[in-house]
Amino acid sequence: MDVAPHRLRDHERAAWEFHRATARWQFNASSSGGQQFTAGREDPDAPYLPLPAPARLPAGLSDAIAARASCRAFTDLPVTLAELSALLAAGYGVGGRSAGDGYTMDDRPVPSGGGLYPLEVSLLVRRVEGLAPGVHHFVPAVHGLELVREVSLPEAFVTYLFMGQHWVARAPVVFVVSFVPGRSLVKYGDRGYRYALLEAGHLVQNLNLAAVALGLGAVNLGGFYDDELAGLLRIDPETEICLYASACGWPAHPGERMASRALAESV
Numbered sequence: 001m002d003v004a005p006h007r008l009r010d011h012e013r014a015a016w017e018f019h020r021a022t023a024r025w026q027f028n029a030s031s032s033g034g035q036q037f038t039a040g041r042e043d044p045d046a047p048y049l050p051l052p053a054p055a056r057l058p059a060g061l062s063d064a065i066a067a068r069a070s071c072r073a074f075t076d077l078p079v080t081l082a083e084l085s086a087l088l089a090a091g092y093g094v095g096g097r098s099a100g101d102g103y104t105m106d107d108r109p110v111p112s113g114g115g116l117y118p119l120e121v122s123l124l125v126r127r128v129e130g131l132a133p134g135v136h137h138f139v140p141a142v143h144g145l146e147l148v149r150e151v152s153l154p155e156a157f158v159t160y161l162f163m164g165q166h167w168v169a170r171a172p173v174v175f176v177v178s179f180v181p182g183r184s185l186v187k188y189g190d191r192g193y194r195y196a197l198l199e200a201g202h203l204v205q206n207l208n209l210a211a212v213a214l215g216l217g218a219v220n221l222g223g224f225y226d227d228e229l230a231g232l233l234r235i236d237p238e239t240e241i242c243l244y245a246s247a248c249g250w251p252a253h254p255g256e257r258m259a260s261r262a263l264a265e266s267v
């Protein structure tokens with residue numbers, strides 16, 4: 001018996017509208033490139049902490065890829081600043097600069113449509129040695145952190161923000177990736193939203209693999225209350241959009257995939 005294909009158009013109207021509105025075909029393919037875009041977000045008034053230079057990751061890529069699995073069971077051990085530095089460098093840092101052929105470009109660990117790098121990384125810190133608990137914002141150009149707000153992040157609050165996922169609240173640090181549309185949509189229009197989602201995937205995958213290489217565990221998070229999370233990060237959801245998050249810490253069951261995944265708790 002033939003099963004009718006699942007058509008986006010009939011079932012998920014918003015996804016369908018978005019997909020079609022951002023599809024390209026021969027006659028809408030010109031972009032309005034060449035417009036101004038802004039550099040990464042920085043707050044000159046925020047207390048600033050330079051991160052230590054990132055160390056080389058101790059494990060090889062093959063091992064990290066093979067060992068990756070979601071981790072939802074964390075110990076109470078804190079993450080160090082050195083570990084945080086290595087994670088952020090791998091995720092969305094600026095490794096250096098290259099010049100040639102009349103261009104100068106930042107060398108970064110992830111690609112970005114048009115080299116516009118429209119993403120930002122914020123951190124919900126509960127237990128990082130040397131960092132105040134609260135919200136911090138990564139400034140890639142100088143490899144440092146701005147303190148957005150010093151505040152304890154109670155388990156119940158973090159659990160609520162992430163829609164009842166209590167394992168998020170036990171992680172010493174949660175990375176939140178947000179998107180500044182003004183930085184790339186001026187070039188790509190609506191289609192740039194797709195590019196931001198793709199780029200966020202690159203970034204978070206790098207975070208994941210770096211975490212595994214350091215012996216840490218991580219679980220990526222699409223489930224959160226958008227506006228409440230934006231409010232905590234002190235970003236305006238009309239100009240900066242939370243896309244993705246990743247909770248990271250020391251696995252309670254290192255090397256044990258199924259115990260780390262803690263699926264029974266997650267449903």
Ligand SMILES: Cc1cc2nc3c(=O)[nH]c(=O)nc-3n(C[C@H](O)[C@H](O)[C@H](O)COP(=O)(O)O)c2cc1C
Pocket residue numbers: 068069070071072165219220221222223224261266
């Ligand atoms: C876009 C995306 C969103 C996700 N959101 C959540 C989430 O909100 N909570 C969670 O516990 N896991 C989340 N996950 C993790 C998946 O549940 C997990 O990757 C999947 O079950 C496969 O298991 P593994 O990562 O252990 O191999 C998400 C994964 C992706 C790619």
